[in-house]
Amino acid sequence: MKFKYIPLLFLAAATILPACNKDFLNQVPDDRISIDQVFARRKYTEAYLANIYSYMPNDAYRNTSPWEGMSDDADITYDRPGSGYDTYATNLGNWNAASNYFNYWTSFYKAIRSATYFINRVDENEEIKALPNGNDLIAQYKAEARALRAFYYYCIVRQYGPCILLGDTPIPGDLSPSAEEMNLPRNSMDECIDYIVAELDAAAPLLPKHFTDQPDTEYGRLTQAFCKAVKSRALLHAASPLFNGNADYAMLKNKNGTQLINQSYDVNKWKRAADAAKEMITGFSFDLYRKNGAGGTFDPYLSTRDVFIDPWNIEVIYARPTNSLSAWERSASPRLCNGYAAVAVTQQLVDEFEMANGKGIKEAGSGYVETGFSTEEHPFAPKGTYNMYVNREPRFYVNVSFNGSPWINPSEGVKLIQTYFTGNTGKKGSWDFPRTGYIARKNVHPDSNPRLSKYVARPLVIFRYAEILLNYIEALNEAEPGNPDIALYLNKIRNRAGLPDVAPGLGQAEMRAKIWHERRVELALENMRYFDTRRWKIAEQTDGGPFYGMNVDAGTKLTDLVFYQRTVFERRVFLKQYYLFPIPQSEMDRDPQLVQNTGW
Template identity: 75%
Template sequence: MKKKSLVYLFALAATLGSSCKKDFLNQVPDDRITIDQVFQRREYSEDYLTNIYNYVPNDAYRNKTPWDGCSDDADVTYDRPDQGYDTYPMNLGNWNAASNYFNYWKTFYQGIRSATYFMNRIGENQEILALPNGEALIRQYSAEARFLRAFFYYNLIRQYGPVILLEDTPISGDLAPTDEELQKPRNSFDECVDYIVTELDEAAKDLPKHFTSQNELDYGRATQAVCMALKSRVLLLAASPLYNGNSEYAGFVNLDGKQLINQQVSIDKWKSAATAAKYVIDNFNFSLYKKNNEGGNFDPYLSCRDVFLDPWNSEIIFSRNANNLSAWERSISPRLCNGYSAIGVTQSLVDEFEMANGKGIHEAGSGYSESGFTTTETEYTLANTHNMYVGREPRFYVNVSYNGSPWINTSEGVKVIQTYFSGNSGKKGTWDFSRTGYIARKNLHPNSNPRLSQYVARPYVIMRYAEILLNYVEALNESDPGNPDIKFYLDMIRERAGLPGVAAGLSQTEMRNKIHHERRVELCLENMRYFDTRRWKIAEQTDGGPFYGMNVDAGTRVTDLAFYQRTVFERRVFLKAYYFFPIPQSELDRDRNLVQNPGW
């Protein structure tokens, strides 16, 4: 969507518009506009809506968001919380409700308020209403704001648990901090979910079906498909063990005793999640992105890599056009290319990738070896590559840069990444090294070159079809184990990755483990793993204790065996309280009826 310099003025106007006196607004200089004027002109109203989209998280630059660096998939190198790198103290357990780390509570409620204010006033715009399709356009714009409001609530509940649902009339901005109107209790988690789902269903009625139904300049705006995909996410979250009959939260109540997390396990919640995902599968003509190589043959590596690089392909559901992918690309580039090596992949994630034959590294017949080096090149590896990195599935090479791997950009020749101690991207004498000996590679364009400050602009993918398939098979396995759709759609994802399907006749538990594994690998480094381990209630096992990588304090050459030793780079702390972020202390100070999350 178009950007205007007035956009941030509109955000300010939205905050002031319902609370400032007219005599104050009349003092605004002649070259400024008032909030009333915003809803008299089509251009200004559209700019206001654009500004609401700006509240959609710009999570492309993962160094300063917690979702990857606080998961068991990755590590943010820097121990510099004064510069916003707060994952380090969080992983060590050094934080509390007053730390204010990654405080998105305020941000999302600002987005909610802006969306509500827009919905209340967009119908006043006579310039839009005078158009032949004016009324339909008003309904569409209102539906977009409704979707965005629901999206912001979803982001709140996955981080903080049950939150406060605000009414459709924004609270006045000039109330005293002690005003009773501000003293609001939390709604239950189920109430939050029901509200979000209802809002998404309502919004979808007045939106284009799919981005292919939009003008190209409107790509990235809400559609029916986006609403229904988010509905799938929300219902899967609600069906998961953290929220579905979690007896550990029996004492999680409001001041009046209202239960905030339900205490009865419901299979129907899994059924609803499965139904929602299947609706997206059946009604929007998405497909897994597939790409052929230069010989015209299907290439799993290019398919899994370029699904993020080829804008608005058959798999993309929702993307953010304005983003900071260039910062992400530089942060995951090795130092030899003037990058920062800032996102280290953990040994745990490296071990999760299968071998090319579809077997896990610990399965009999996998062919996995942790000794010796290759003497010849293979399709993905150079000579002198350690055997633990040889013969792995294509997604491993899409997602991970390892010691001895070729750099993705070959415009200046083949460059070999060296993460051992004295290597060109190693620890010796620098901040810019990976503490694990591995560097994230996902969503890095082969034509980008940080050394020349050249980056390939493209949308940042927020939701894609592979996630919907994984949502469906997970919910179906919990509600209808043995249903043939489970294996069919799970195998579809594996086939795109160049792997054989899962064995037939698996038990519900065996299939659950396969689904969890596939979800981790397929969606790794996409801000998903952090929330998955929490909603599954396994984060106490996955996110605490010793974390391993290679021995980055050793090595003078690529084939130095001292480097290839599993070494603890960090001992992380995960307490039960960490399943939810703490509500910021400043919010509790303002709202006497707002109870804190358990353990904080």
């Protein structure tokens, strides 16, 4: 059995008990244990640590994760108020600090406090210390909690910007709201990033280097590789335009005047980010996953698809063993197999994928055609497919189910997905249809079948090597434009996807555009695009205005041309303040030293 995150009911009480009157604890109910017992028994201590793990984002579940539905890559179908799909309201601009949408501030701080309490008390466990490797185990557990705490701080920073660093002393739970410990200002962004990096660096040496250094029953525990991957993301965020000399946040200051976003651009931040990614490239044995197809030859489609399907492969840095992938698979499956078709891909993302020859759809010589239907079979596109979807690069077919595409699981025969109005996954008579005419397909196992409630259990990939390569070349292009590593690693990613090298001799701006494009396509539907458009400060151009798909209100057969018309399915609103989430109003009311993000 793989390592699992085990939330236990007593743990909620355990984090409160230290603050209670001790006389009240003289008698412990039969279904509760005291916090002292938690740190006296090995199984309870380990369960407490497992509970800290349980806060790790489970972004495969569309209800609780906004990152795809609020990006320009995707749409969450359910466009009705009060349905619980809050990306609909946020995309239309109908939210404020009191809306409490996707309030990770509060939940991550709960995890941070639990981690700090664990670090302070795990040394008390004599039962663990009595083991032959007891002291090493204690050190490892503390390092896991420290690294988790740093990761949760990073998750807060990427969503809200500068946060409050609580330090290593747990805050008692019985303090009055006026207590000094409850009135804390935000730390600056530079302080937050430096703290996160320092904590990850401190934890890493006490952890196994890679999951292959662990028993397979402990896959999912943190490793040095996890720490380095979080460090890479955090430093890339800090170097990006959103936080690196952004004058839009000149007035974002604490009440004592402390500047929260440094107003001076620092190219060295890009170098730090590049160095952190390079450390993973040279210090570990990761590689891009490659898989052979029929005849034993390299298959770009299977390689880019099955990097998520084949567990713990050479590209996986960290994966979450317990997850909601079955919910994702049903959401990303057509109604013809009892799926919800709830995660729709936008026309903007469809247009981003290149042709099989490596040219963009607007480039001369690409061969792109947006009229008529194919007269012969093509890989992944049967005869009669609308020409827009023919001869696209392999990653297009990994990511997108389009009108007329065969469903990924052929065990019950080849089934063509129909997203036109009266089709088997169309709008007529159901909420379960893609508003764009396209369904997300990535990370759906080819043996899964929602109709039979059959889902293949596997880990959810959180960090993979392709992202680290993209982090590296993006940062390097800003710190050292023209460095040969930029084209080298960009082309490695493209070649794995079956595409040719980029043209040689590109300048910094041209290479930046290539890297941004490659990042969007390679990491599509992996909860990255939302943060990328914001840290690049381009979301005002990408995330507002008309969003397009096909005409899902028309069509009675696959070849009805009226369906294949670029149609506005939603007009989104993106205001400058949306670059950062608002700190929840409940938190603002609790801490008078908190200052709200600009514009909220």
